Amino acid sequence: MEVNIQEYISSGIVESYVLGLASPEEEATFEKMCLMHPELIAARDEFERRLEEMALTSAVTPPREIRERIFSEIEIASGTSDIDTLGTQLFPNAREVEPELEVPVISIGWKYWAVASVILLIGSIGLTLFYFNKYREANNRYQTLVEQQSDLAKQNQQAKSILSEKENTIFMMKDTGMLVIRMPAVTGPATQDPIQPATIYWDKETKDVYLMVNKLPEPGLDKQYQLWAIVNGQPVDAGVFDLTDPYTRLKMKKINTAEAFAVTLERKGGSPKPSMQAIYAMGKVS
Amino acid sequence: MQTSNIYPESHLVALLKSRDNKAFSYLYDHYSPALLGIITQIVRDEQLSNDVLQEVFINIWKKIESYDASKGRLFTWMLNIARNASIDTVRSSGYRQMQKNQSLNDPEEPGIDGQDNVNVDLIGLRKFVEKLKKEHRVLLELAYFKGHTHEEIAKMEGIPLGTVKTRIRSALLQLRQEWK
Numbered sequence: 155m156e157v158n159i160q161e162y163i164s165s166g167i168v169e170s171y172v173l174g175l176a177s178p179e180e181e182a183t184f185e186k187m188c189l190m191h192p193e194l195i196a197a198r199d200e201f202e203r204r205l206e207e208m209a210l211t212s213a214v215t216p217p218r219e220i221r222e223r224i225f226s227e228i229e230i231a232s233g234t235s236d237i238d239t240l241g242t243q244l245f246p247n248a249r250e251v252e253p254e255l256e257v258p259v260i261s262i263g264w265k266y267w268a269v270a271s272v273i274l275l276i277g278s279i280g281l282t283l284f285y286f287n288k289y290r291e292a293n294n295r296y297q298t299l300v301e302q303q304s305d306l307a308k309q310n311q312q313a314k315s316i317l318s319e320k321e322n323t324i325f326m327m328k329d330t331g332m333l334v335i336r337m338p339a340v341t342g343p344a345t346q347d348p349i350q351p352a353t354i355y356w357d358k359e360t361k362d363v364y365l366m367v368n369k370l371p372e373p374g375l376d377k378q379y380q381l382w383a384i385v386n387g388q389p390v391d392a393g394v395f396d397l398t399d400p401y402t403r404l405k406m407k408k409i410n411t412a413e414a415f416a417v418t419l420e421r422k423g424g425s426p427k428p429s430m431q432a433i434y435a436m437g438k439v440s
Numbered sequence: 441m442q443t444s445n446i447y448p449e450s451h452l453v454a455l456l457k458s459r460d461n462k463a464f465s466y467l468y469d470h471y472s473p474a475l476l477g478i479i480t481q482i483v484r485d486e487q488l489s490n491d492v493l494q495e496v497f498i499n500i501w502k503k504i505e506s507y508d509a510s511k512g513r514l515f516t517w518m519l520n521i522a523r524n525a526s527i528d529t530v531r532s533s534g535y536r537q538m539q540k541n542q543s544l545n546d547p548e549e550p551g552i553d554g555q556d557n558v559n560v561d562l563i564g565l566r567k568f569v570e571k572l573k574k575e576h577r578v579l580l581e582l583a584y585f586k587g588h589t590h591e592e593i594a595k596m597e598g599i600p601l602g603t604v605k606t607r608i609r610s611a612l613l614q615l616r617q618e619w620k
Contacts, residue, residue, distance in 0.1 A: 166609035169616055172512065174520045175583050175608060177590065185511065202513045204619040206474070208565065209519065213473030214480050220490050221468060224497045225461075231501070232459065263510070 162187065163197045172201050192266070323403045326355050326364060333358055335415055337437035344369075344434075351435035354415050355403065363406040363415075367397055370434055373419055380420045382428050383412035394424040414438045449514055456504045468497060471515065475522045481566045482526035482585050485538070492529050496522045527587030568615055576611035583608055 170176045171184045188195050326332060335354040339345045347369065355364040365381055373379060381392040392415070393406040416436040418428040447455070447466060455463035475496060480489045499521055507517050529535055569580050582588045582596065590608070594601040 164613070164616075166612040166616070169612035170609065172516055173584060173612070174523060175612070188510075198512065201616070201619075202516045205519070206513065206515045208568075208619065209474040209477060209515070212477035212481070212566070214476040214489075215473045216476045216490060216493055220494055221472075224468065224494050225465075227494075227498055228461075228464070228501050231498075 159187075159191045159193060163194055168194070168197050168201050172198060172205060319403075320401060323366075323401060326403060329355075329357075331358050332356065333439065335437040335439055337415060337417065337435035340416075340433045340436050352417055354437060356409070356439075361408045361410050363392055363409050364403040365395060365406050366400065366403050367395070368400050370397060370417070372397065376422050377419050378422045378424065379434070380418055380424045380428065381406050382416045382418065383409040384414040384416060385409075385412050387413075389416070389428045391424065391426070394420070412439055450509065453504075453507065453509060453514055457507075464501060467500070471518060472497065474515070475518060478519060478522050478565070479526045482523065483529055483535075488529060488535070488538075489526075492522070492525050496525050499525065523584075524587070527585075530586070568618055571618075572611055572614065576607055576614070579604060579607050580611045 167176065167180065167184055171181060176184060184194075188198065333354075333356040335356060336350055337352045337354060338350045339347065344351065349369045351370050352368055353366045355366070356362075357364075363381075363383075370379060378394045378396065380394045382389040383392050384390075390409065390412070391407065392409055395404045395406070398404065414436060416428070417434045418430070419432045419434060420429060447463070452463055452467065456467065472493060476489060476493045479492045479496070480486070483489045483492055496518075500518055503521070507514065511517075565584070569577055569584075572580065578597070579593060582593045583590070588596070590601055590604045594604045597604070
């Protein structure tokens, strides 16, 4: 079978085979040659396509009723009898002949397609890994950014509330409706300190009492400072407080009337009655 | 008729083999005019051609299992079914009788002397065949449109079998050039 394939292709056998003009021997030879020469298949396919194009140029549109006739016949056929059996009855040889010729053809196609699909597979795995890594990297960066963003938002929120608190403090200090009561130290070396331990801002209308701590010694772990209002010579609890920075006001209990305010150091949680030995600051209402 | 792209051919064949009615509908709508064109070129009678087309499509439906894509395209396979059915019709006694009734002057083998085909639509393969030299035209006519074997043609024309083969191949090569 060492024929020059180009000569064979251009001998007219391709056209002869496709148009059904080849003898059975020529057909068998052609089909065997196709198994070995993909270029022969390509030439066959090209001529078949040309033939199809030419047939389309000479098309004759059939009348509508032909379509209906065909489809009603098909429906009857598929409804009443087994088409497959009918097919085999009509073409008993078809099934015997085909497998022999089919298998080698498939194997040729198989090689090409196998090589092509392996190349495609490797290519696509490579791309998948590449983009997966890219994706992971981007996703990590994105997660980091989300965390940073949420931290920043929290910080911003804190800053805003601190700022607003400070603003309120400033408004309070500027407010002429506020009674300002300075509370100097009562005993010890603190009396010499120019900075007084605390200041009271007392709203004349609402009777709200705010305390600003300027300078007080750290209380022990089990101790807390307590504010007292002196009403008719008797101490009235105005709430306990912890030390904060000196620019923050602490809202204490409302006090309607008082002659003076005093700060004492008590056990944690406060006492019902002040321990008068530990008065840290005291200011008279003028 | 550029719609054949809607179904890739392998997909269409798979659907047809699974007896998909929609696929068969598609097949009919897209290929029946081309097939009827070929049938008409061989049968040359409108009514009869329609009958052949019907028979051809029923056969395609029944035989689709035996279509083998490794041997060629679906259209080629259908075209050969159409051609064979047309030739069988032309050869049937009923057809010969009809031809005789239509015109007693019509020779049994129109086209051999090259004078009878002038009123045939000059389309497709026919158009090409009409352009060939007489010695080529006659043989291709007998082989393709009448479905005679090379041996039969050699006997009918009184020329050696080798010459029949050479001339038909030569005609086909001209076709190949024509369609390039």
